[in-house]
Amino acid sequence: xxxxxxxxxxxxxxxxxxxxxxxxxxxxxxxxxxxxxxxxxxxxxxxxxxxxxxxxxxxxxxxxxxxxxxxxxxxxxxxxxxxxxxxxxxxxxxxxxxxxxxxxxxxxxxxxxxxxxxxxxxxxxxxxxxxxxxxxxxxxxxxxxxxxxxxxxxxxxxxxxxxxxxxxxxxxxxxxxxxxxxxxxxxxxxxxxxxxxxxxxxxxxxxxxxxxxxxxxxxxxxxxxxxxxxxxxxxxxxxxxxxxxxxxxxxxxxxxxxxxxxxxxxxxxxxxxxxxxxxxxxxxxxxxxxxxxxxxxxxxxxxxxxxxxxxxxxxxxxxxxxxxxxxxxxxxxxxxxxxxxxxxxxxxxxxxxxxxxxxxxxxxxxxxxxxxxxxxxxxxxxxxxxxxxxxxxxxxxxxxxxxxxxxxxxxxxxxxxxxxxxxxxxxxxxxxxxxxxxxxxxxxxxxxxxxxxxxxxxxxxxxxxxxxxxxxxxxxxxxxxxxxxxxxxxxxxxxxxxxxxxxxx
Amino acid sequence: xxxxxxxxxxxxxxxxxxxxxxxxxxxxxxxxxxxxxxxxxxxxxxxxxxxxxxxxxxxxxxxxxxxxxxxxxxxxxxxxxxxxxxxxxxxxxxxxxxxxxxxxxxxxxxxxxxxxxxxxxxxxxxxxxxxxxxxxxxxxxxxxxxxxxxxxxxxxxxxxxxxxxxxxxxxxxxxxxxxxxxxxxxxxxxxxxxxxxxxxxxxxxxxxxxxxxxxxxxxxxxxxxxxxxxxxxxxxxxxxxxxxxxxxxxxxxxxxxxxxxxxxxxxxxxxxxxxxxxxxxxxxxxxxxxxxxxxxxxxxxxxxxxxxxx
Numbered sequence: 110x111x112x113x114x115x116x117x118x119x120x121x122x123x124x125x126x127x128x129x130x131x132x133x134x135x136x137x138x139x140x141x142x143x144x145x146x147x148x149x150x151x152x153x154x155x156x157x158x159x160x161x162x163x164x165x166x167x168x169x170x171x172x173x174x175x176x177x178x179x180x181x182x183x184x185x186x187x188x189x190x191x192x193x194x195x196x197x198x199x200x201x202x203x204x205x206x207x208x209x210x211x212x213x214x215x216x217x218x219x220x221x222x223x224x225x226x227x228x229x230x231x232x233x234x235x236x237x238x239x240x241x242x243x244x245x246x247x248x249x250x251x252x253x254x255x256x257x258x259x260x261x262x263x264x265x266x267x268x269x270x271x272x273x274x275x276x277x278x279x280x281x282x283x284x285x286x287x288x289x290x291x292x293x294x295x296x297x298x299x300x301x302x303x304x305x306x307x308x309x310x311x312x313x314x315x316x317x318x319x320x321x322x323x324x325x326x327x328x329x330x331x332x333x334x335x336x337x338x339x340x341x342x343x344x345x346x347x348x349x350x351x352x353x354x355x356x357x358x359x360x361x362x363x364x365x366x367x368x369x370x371x372x373x374x375x376x377x378x379x380x381x382x383x384x385x386x387x388x389x390x391x392x393x394x395x396x397x398x399x400x401x402x403x404x405x406x407x408x409x410x411x412x413x414x415x416x417x418x419x420x421x422x423x424x425x426x427x428x429x430x431x432x433x434x435x436x437x438x439x440x441x442x443x444x445x446x447x448x449x450x451x452x453x454x455x456x457x458x459x460x461x462x463x464x465x466x467x468x469x470x471x472x473x474x475x476x477x478x479x480x481x482x483x484x485x486x487x488x489x490x491x492x493x494x495x496x497x498x499x500x501x502x503x504x505x506x507x508x509x510x511x512x513x514x515x516x517x518x519x520x521x522x523x524x525x526x527x528x529x530x531x532x533x534x535x536x537x538x539x540x541x542x543x544x545x546x547x548x549x550x551x552x553x554x555x556x557x558x559x560x561x562x563x564x565x566x567x568x569x570x571x572x573x574x575x576x577x578x579x580x581x582x583x584x585x586x587x588x589x590x591x592x593x594x595x596x597x598x599x600x601x602x603x604x605x606x607x608x609x610x611x612x613x614x
Numbered sequence: 615x616x617x618x619x620x621x622x623x624x625x626x627x628x629x630x631x632x633x634x635x636x637x638x639x640x641x642x643x644x645x646x647x648x649x650x651x652x653x654x655x656x657x658x659x660x661x662x663x664x665x666x667x668x669x670x671x672x673x674x675x676x677x678x679x680x681x682x683x684x685x686x687x688x689x690x691x692x693x694x695x696x697x698x699x700x701x702x703x704x705x706x707x708x709x710x711x712x713x714x715x716x717x718x719x720x721x722x723x724x725x726x727x728x729x730x731x732x733x734x735x736x737x738x739x740x741x742x743x744x745x746x747x748x749x750x751x752x753x754x755x756x757x758x759x760x761x762x763x764x765x766x767x768x769x770x771x772x773x774x775x776x777x778x779x780x781x782x783x784x785x786x787x788x789x790x791x792x793x794x795x796x797x798x799x800x801x802x803x804x805x806x807x808x809x810x811x812x813x814x815x816x817x818x819x820x821x822x823x824x825x826x827x828x829x830x831x832x833x834x835x836x837x838x839x840x841x842x843x844x845x846x847x848x849x850x851x852x853x854x855x856x857x858x859x860x861x862x863x864x865x866x867x868x869x870x871x872x873x874x875x876x877x878x879x880x881x882x883x884x885x886x887x888x889x890x891x892x893x894x895x896x897x898x899x900x901x902x903x904x905x906x907x908x909x910x911x912x913x914x915x916x917x918x919x920x921x922x923x924x
Contacts, residue, residue, distance in 0.1 A: 122922075161800070161921060182802040197797035199790045201910075206786050210801040218782045261801070 381584020662824025687821020
């Protein structure tokens, strides 16, 4: 008998379905993957199970009893626990306070700190989840925060554990370690639901998989006897064509961008420092676990933050202290990882968003005046060229899909053929089709001679596109290697801050 | 008067001035810790002052009067909570509107009850309650232990609040709800319930602060009797960084300035009294300037929590 059965679950937000007749069945003692693209409804489904959202229709059965959860409190009482993709920890509380938050154990209402810490330490020892129970959460690394989140579930004796994209913040080695721990839990009779969009992860570590697409459940299969191709076809509804990256010789070229002991302020008062050089027609990938200073580095490169020390030289021009506008005029384009916050004005239309560039005079402007007709013509051309789907040029950006929004960002940054593109997680939150488009556009720019600094926490993306790979850890570059028969283990170790001499392992 | 007597009475007066600020400030700090920004402290205090006066005037019972003061404060804080939590209104605007509402409402009800009178209706005030033995300690006995019931009550509340904030699960829950409501929710806490409870305390304590003005300090009510004390209490919350003893300290500093300016006004210095009246507010601004940058507001302060928001 399954421990959990979700039947014909429907949920809509503002008239669009996030889940439509979704069925999920989880057995005792299995690792069950929930596979699907971004926006397929995986997280929504799990939030319904966890009591965060109320379902519109359908039924949930646990151990044969139909249940209705009004809030996570009810779910926790039925031994369900969930680790959200964006961790739900209070930064200003200690690890112990976060783990025991909302619990009524012996001694309530007084906090019995010592007994609780001892219990946490015991748990962390027996599952290999290293943490400091008295440390403040805001001082933890992302990996440790995840361990705290998992401890939170274990402390609450969860039998069904839900993890939303748990490997997104981990190095390959840490991911293996995580799944090893899941196997231990599985042996103790727990059921684990892992939300993911990485097919390999499903094949390597999970027992069964339920594939979601466009809010519907496509099917549930055993991972034994299925291959990556079949899974990806189920996931995206067609076969995936890998992008091709032909090799180019660029070693002779002088660098277009050079960072010499380039120091930048990191969040939390730390300082990072990097040395990098970027050549024409090259994609330099920077791999690393999220939160190792990537965002701060790129924002400093764009002049959004003051730099600490060192030099940034672009085409023999020192632009260390230049303003953002000056940097853009030199020929640097920037694709942020958060297009809603950094790249677009969501309530303006396509044409207006395309105007958000510091160009002294473009086709669409004469002096300080906007030539509306030219502006619209330019927008029409770009919409066609980048096949952006919208209901007209005046439609506010917020009503476009993520993929179309990102296409517009790309289009705007590529106008006037920049010399350098700084791309930070350019495919974050995009479906596979849009991801392919972005990848092909970046490769096309490379062929056109543009130098690209690609920063991503997705190692697959880095391996796919980069000519050279640099690994960032705690704000500094661990090493830079040619992307030729790379040893993933070595990159993983570098991501974790371990430098190995010569051959890895 | 001997210098020691002057000093003793000054300190005793400072404490009495600080009481309403400390009580209302403590209530507001509980509310703010949970993420509810209620700038309507003035309204809470005014209602507390009015209703406690009315009940003491008509029944003669201080117990019922103080109870009525708490209920008056509660009516305002719970209205604010309902609008901010259930209807997700802008908390600042609601608080502001309530301040004007309470001003108009209490003045109107007062006029309805007594009409235009030349002599203000008044009641007797709650007397001092010296604590045996302790009150005979030199200086400290005079300053601390020969006071009225409210002073002891306030000190007791501060200690209880300190224990609650830093030693109990409720304190941690309060902090979590104000700092990261989603985390609190996923941990199984009822965010809205905790915020309502915080508003409850805010109303009770603010109402007590208001009741103190009419039933202990003055014995009468008049239009706008709080005269901005609710706003000053808000300052005490920020100065005291939302810690019970911090707020008490801030209230004592401001209360001391108040006591000082009254003494200076009557000292016959020839300087216009309005200048002295400004003194507590100047102190407040100076103290705020000194603490700039050191404050940490709860991250979710003033932001309604909506689980379904995507």
